[in-house]
Amino acid sequence: MLKPNQKIFILGLPRTGTTSLCHVFLQHHFLVAHTAFTEAAFEQANVIADTPVFSDFCELNALYPNSIWMYLHRDFNDWLPSITLMLDKLKHQPRERFHPLIIRSFERSFGPLNQTRLTDTEHLAHCYAEHFNKIKTLAVKLNKLLITAELVDLENTTATADFSKLVDRINNNTIEYNHGEIKKNSEDFERLKIAAQPLNKNGKITDWQAIKHPSKVPSHLAKNGRRTFFDYSVV
Numbered sequence: 001m002l003k004p005n006q007k008i009f010i011l012g013l014p015r016t017g018t019t020s021l022c023h024v025f026l027q028h029h030f031l032v033a034h035t036a037f038t039e040a041a042f043e044q045a046n047v048i049a050d051t052p053v054f055s056d057f058c059e060l061n062a063l064y065p066n067s068i069w070m071y072l073h074r075d076f077n078d079w080l081p082s083i084t085l086m087l088d089k090l091k092h093q094p095r096e097r098f099h100p101l102i103i104r105s106f107e108r109s110f111g112p113l114n115q116t117r118l119t120d121t122e123h124l125a126h127c128y129a130e131h132f133n134k135i136k137t138l139a140v141k142l143n144k145l146l147i148t149a150e151l152v153d154l155e156n157t158t159a160t161a162d163f164s165k166l167v168d169r170i171n172n173n174t175i176e177y178n179h180g181e182i183k184k185n186s187e188d189f190e191r192l193k194i195a196a197q198p199l200n201k202n203g204k205i206t207d208w209q210a211i212k213h214p215s216k217v218p219s220h221l222a223k224n225g226r227r228t229f230f231d232y233s234v235v
Contacts, residue, residue: 001171002046007064008170010049011057011135012072013109013128015082017151018049019208020196021072024163026213033217034208037101039230040223054131055105058138062235065142068170071135073150073191076128084119086205091118101229145169149192162192 002008008030012018022034025047033045042048042064053060061067087106091113095103107113110127117123139146147169149162169192199207220227 001167002068003066005064005066007042007045007067008047008070009053009057009060009064009067010047010070010072011054012049012070012074013054013079013083013131014050014106015079015086015200016072016074017196017198018072019199020151021149021194022047022049022208023199023211024194024196026211026215028163028167029215031215031217033219033221035102035219036217037099037219037229038221038223038227040221040227041217041219042230043223044221045217051099051105052101055108056232057135059230059232059235061138061142061144063230068145068147069135069139070147070149070166071132073132073148076125079128080121080124083124087113087119147192148190149194151196151198152193154195154197162194165192166194 008025010018010021012021019034022032025032031044031046033041033048035050036042036045036048036052042060057069087110090098090103090106095113103113109131110118110124112118135146138144147166149166
């Protein structure tokens, strides 16, 4: 399915359902890292989501130029209270409680965590739209496959077929362009509907840790006894 060293980067912002989507990939026997803080985690995983890929997709593309990008949408009105709660926690807790990559990724996407307007609706609406626009623009510039999707509750069985469409897109990995607009199978950014079990509901962030699966890749995976991360300055 995937070429050697090829990755699927899930670029949806935090609280868009990345944990639930990662769980779907696990069930289809992909090696999945939900957050990856070391080079070793990136090397081992087929699918990487959340920190740092949602903010570092440009730098990571230089390291993995044949990567496939997947953008996960969520209705803004559903996403807003969830991301507001998360940002409020980040803002009011000591920075040293969080991995430095988490702080950097959030500040690249939402601005300084100590700003007064961090959780303002207008600011977050701008961040959400700007994030997707940057990804679309860069995908066209780099001639990359960009798959867009949204999650539906697993009980909605009519949507289960779209994971097969997702696999077909990954297998085909073909893109056509027409005057700078990306085209896939004659449809421009068709949004797939992926059935998934809702996880991390009501502000929770620990459901991924509770999942036991042999295809899970540890976020802090070490190599030769070391937990190093990429030096973007040399890519």
